[in-house]
Amino acid sequence: MMHLAMYDTSVSMGTGTPYLARVSPIPNYSYDRDMNLDVAAYDVLRAVFPTQSDYFTTRFNAARQADPPLGEPGPEGWSRSIGETAARNIINARANDGSANNAGYTASNTAGQWRPTGSGAAVGPNWGNVKPFALTSGSQFRPSLPGGFSTVSAMLSSSAYAAQVNDVKRLGSATAPKTDRNDDQTQLAFFWANDVSGTYKPPGQLFEHTQIVASQRATDTPRLFALVAMAMADASIAAWDAKFNTSIDLWRPETAIAEPQDDGNSATMPNSAWRPLSVDRNGVRFSPPFPAYVSGHATFAGAWAGVMKRYYGTDAISFAATTEDPNAAGVTRSFSSFSAAATENARSRVYLGVHYQWDADAGLTTGDAVANRVFSTYLR
Incomplete structure (x- = not known):
């Protein structure tokens, strides 16, 4: 706005x-x-x-x-x-755009479906119904269900699901050895996190990166920032539509891995002691309080990179990126393209232990579709 x-x-x-x-x-x-x-x-x-x-x-x-x-x-x-x-x-x-709808969410105990993980009640369960700025609806670019499966039972019993769970189980554990998650992967996990209170959160980080690029390229910023803002605002609506408005509100990895409940898949072995790398300022391990699919970080990143490469007419622009996450204080990371930054942002959520890779992949694709709609239709 x-x-x-x-x-x-x-x-x-x-x-x-x-x-x-x-x-x-x-x-x-x-x-x-x-x-x-x-x-x-x-x-x-x-x-x-x-x-x-x-x-x-x-x-x-x-x-x-x-x-x-x-x-x-x-x-x-x-x-x-x-x-x-x-x-x-x-x-x-924007009056009566649905953003004030604070109706609650009834969690499910069915295997595969999201339930609170200790970090609070569901946040934003109605956000996917907010009136978009550029999309026709929050579901305009809704991705297929996780893994392309039509039901939660078909998903849980699949080898693809087991591969997703075991990937984050190995790479995203708080106690993962360096032979599984190296120092650079741990650093980038926290660099992109910005989940905890007091940080500018994922959209704020991407606005700062927009400012960095705009400053080094002497950009007249009102149009660029408006395009980025529209795309990320609609990315949030599209991501939360996928999280809450479909038949699979996918449970977080810590639930899938730690719960003793049988998912019916012999290739996944429960581990009640497993915790994600993600940690708050008090040292408490946590997952964000909403379903995993799709990744909000990845959807924001896809929308941001999609606008930036279209605005500048090339993806190949180098920049040094910054963060406010307390676990990566003072860290900068350099990228040779917007897409490279977005891809790393999306993958970081697996290393942090809070997402599966298909959350990241679907988020990037959805975000880019939002960016294309925004850039090709508005603020010409």
């Missing part, structure tokens, strides 16, 4: 196709572009996060200390009405 309001502000003062509408200036007023961009962001943020209004006000005032004075109509008058109107447009457009 914030980046689309800023984008519509930008094109109203320049060129391009708006997301919602071009805002007409008030006659005889002058308009400072940066001031109106900040106003658009400020107004949206206060509307979406009203309890943090004072924080945003402090930051806004600090940023705008050098503004030209707001005056009466005339040659010396300045207005921020374009930013205000663009913000109001997106706030009104």
